[in-house]
Amino acid sequence: MNHRLKRHIVLIGMMGAGKTAIGSEIARRYGVRFTDIDAEIEAAAAMTISEIFDRDGEEFFRRRETQVLSRILAGPPAIISTGGGAWMRPQNRKLIADSGLSVWLNCDLETLWHRVRQRSTRPLLKTADPKGTLARLIEERYPVYGLADLIFHSQGGDSVEASATRLIAEIRAADPDLLEPK
Ligand SMILES: Nc1ncnc2c1ncn2[C@@H]1O[C@H](COP(=O)(O)OP(=O)(O)OP(=O)(O)O)[C@@H](O)[C@H]1O
Ligand SMILES: O=C(O)C1=C[C@@H](O)[C@@H](O)[C@H](O)C1
Numbered sequence: 001m002n003h004r005l006k007r008h009i010v011l012i013g014m015m016g017a018g019k020t021a022i023g024s025e026i027a028r029r030y031g032v033r034f035t036d037i038d039a040e041i042e043a044a045a046a047m048t049i050s051e052i053f054d055r056d057g058e059e060f061f062r063r064r065e066t067q068v069l070s071r072i073l074a075g076p077p078a079i080i081s082t083g084g085g086a087w088m089r090p091q092n093r094k095l096i097a098d099s100g101l102s103v104w105l106n107c108d109l110e111t112l113w114h115r116v117r118q119r120s121t122r123p124l125l126k127t128a129d130p131k132g133t134l135a136r137l138i139e140e141r142y143p144v145y146g147l148a149d150l151i152f153h154s155q156g157g158d159s160v161e162a163s164a165t166r167l168i169a170e171i172r173a174a175d176p177d178l179l180e181p182k
C-alpha cells in the first residue's frame with residue numbers, strides 16, 4: 001500500500017547490519033522511496049567505493065559521502081541507507097538530525113562476520129585480520145551509533161521480512177505520524 005513519509009528514515013550501522021536489505025524491504029512494502037548512499041556515491045563518481053579508496057583515499061571518500069548525504073537529505077523524504085562510517089562524523093549526525101529519524105540497526109559481531117566474510121567490496125575489511133578489524137570498529141563505533149534516535153536490536157535468526165515488520169512497529173511507536181497512508 002502506498003504511504004507518505006513525513007521525514008527521512010535514516011538507517012545507520014555496521015557493514016552487514018542489514019541497512020540495504022531491511023531498508024529496501026520496508027520501502028517496497030510501503031511504496032516509499034529508498035536511497036542507498038553508498039550506491040549514490042558510486043553512481044556520482046562512476047567508480048566503486050573500493051576504487052575511490054584506492055585512488056583518492058578515505059578522507060576524499062568521506063568528503064564525498066557528506067556531500068552526497070547532504071544532497072539526498074535535501075530531497076523528498078525517503079528511507080536512506082548510509083555507509084557504515086557516515087554516522088561517525090559529527091557534521092553528518094547534525095545533517096541527519098535536522099531532517100530525519102535516525103535508526104541504528106544494532107547487530108552482534110558473529111552475525112555481522114557471517115554476513116560480510118565473503119564480500120570483497122568493503123575496503124576497510126581488506127586487512128590481514130578482517131574479523132579483528134570488524135571487532136575494533138564495533139568497539140569504536142557502537143557508543144556513537146548509540147546516539148541514534150532509535151535503536152533496533154537485530155536478532156541473528158530473524159529473516160529480513162520479520163525484521164522489517166518489527167522495525168516498522170518500533171518506528172511507529174517512536175513516531176506515529178512518520179509513515180502515513182496516502
Ligand atoms: N534479519 C536480517 N536482517 C538483515 N539482513 C539479513 C537478515 N537475515 C539475513 N540477512 C542478509 O544479510 C545481509 C545484510 O547485508 P546488507 O547489505 O543489507 O547490509 P548493510 O548494512 O547494507 O551493509 P553495507 O554497509 O556493507 O552496505 C543481506 O544479504 C541480507 O539478505
Ligand atoms: O564502515 C565503513 O566505514 C564503510 C562502510 C561501507 O558502507 C562504505 O561506505 C565504505 O566501505 C565504508
Ligand SMILES: [Mg+2]
Nearest residue numbers: 019020038081
Ligand atoms: Mg548496504
